[in-house]
Amino acid sequence: MEPPVLKELSDSNTEMQAQVRTSLHKQVVVLGLDGSGKTSVLNSIAANKGKVVTTPTEGVNAVCVNNGNSKMEFLEIGGGEHLRPYWKMYLSKAFAVIFVVDSADHERLPLAKRHLHQLIQHDAIVPLMVFANKQDLKNAYHITEIHEALGLSDICEHRKLFLIGTYVAKDESDVSSGILDAKEFLAQLLSESSTKRP
Numbered sequence: 651m652e653p654p655v656l657k658e659l660s661d662s663n664t665e666m667q668a669q670v671r672t673s674l675h676k677q678v679v680v681l682g683l684d685g686s687g688k689t690s691v692l693n694s695i696a697a698n699k700g701k702v703v704t705t706p707t708e709g710v711n712a713v714c715v716n717n718g719n720s721k722m723e724f725l726e727i728g729g730g731e732h733l734r735p736y737w738k739m740y741l742s743k744a745f746a747v748i749f750v751v752d753s754a755d756h757e758r759l760p761l762a763k764r765h766l767h768q769l770i771q772h773d774a775i776v777p778l779m780v781f782a783n784k785q786d787l788k789n790a791y792h793i794t795e796i797h798e799a800l801g802l803s804d805i806c807e808h809r810k811l812f813l814i815g816t817y818v819a820k821d822e823s824d825v826s827s828g829i830l831d832a833k834e835f836l837a838q839l840l841s842e843s844s845t846k847r848p
C-alpha cells in the first residue's frame with residue numbers, strides 16, 4: 651500500500667505556492683513503533699484531555715490544532731513494519747518531529763532506537779522531540795534510562811532535542827504535564843521556524 655504523499659504544486663501562481671509551502675512547514679510529523687501511543691498522544695494534544703479510544707492507524711492520521719494564534723498540523727504515520735520505510739519521506743516537510751516510544755516495552759526499545767537513528771540520518775537539523783510515553787505504567791523506564799536506551803547523546807550534536815516523559819491518562823480531565831510542556835515547546839519552535847524556513 652502506498653501512503654498518501656504531499657504533492658508539489660506545479661501551478662505557476664508563486665504566491666499560492668509560497669502559502670502552501672508555509673503551511674507545509676507547520677507540520678509536525680509524529681512517528682514511532684506501532685502501539686507506542688502516537689494516536690493517543692495526538693488526541694491528547696488536540697483535545698487537551700486524557701484517554702480517547704484509539705484503533706491502530708493504517709496509513710496516515712492528520713490532526714489540526716489551534717494553539718492560541720498559531721495553527722499546527724500533526725501528521726501521524728502508522729508505525730507498522732510495512733509503513734516504516736516511508737517515514738523519511740515526510741521529514742523534509744516538517745518543522746519538528748515527535749518520536750513516541752512505549753517506555754514499558756523494554757523488548758522493543760532497541761528496535762525503536764534503530765529506526766530513530768536511521769530516520770534522523772535523512773535530516774541533519776530538524777528538531778526532535780522524543781516522548782517517553784506510558785510513564786503511568788509501573789514498569790516504565792524513567793527518562794534517564796530511555797535517554798540511554800535510545801542512544802540520544804549520539805544524535806543531538808547539531809539539532810534541538812527534547813526528551814519528555816508523557817502519559818495519556820485514563821481520566822479524561824487529567825492531561826500529563828509533559829504533553830502541555832511539549833505544546834509550549836512546539837509553539838516556540840514554530841515561531842522560530844517561520845522566520846528561518848520560509
Ligand SMILES: Nc1nc2c(ncn2[C@@H]2O[C@H](COP(=O)(O)OP(=O)(O)O)[C@@H](O)[C@H]2O)c(=O)[nH]1
Nearest residue numbers: 684685686687688689690704705783784817818
Ligand atoms: N497505560 C497507558 N496506555 C497508553 C498510553 N498511551 C497509549 N496507550 C495505549 O496503548 C495502545 C496503543 O495506543 P495508540 O495511540 O493506538 O498507539 P499508536 O499505534 O502508536 O498510534 C492503546 O491501547 C492505548 O490506549 C499511556 O500513556 N499509558
Ligand SMILES: [Mg+2]
Nearest residue numbers: 688689706707
Ligand atoms: Mg496510531
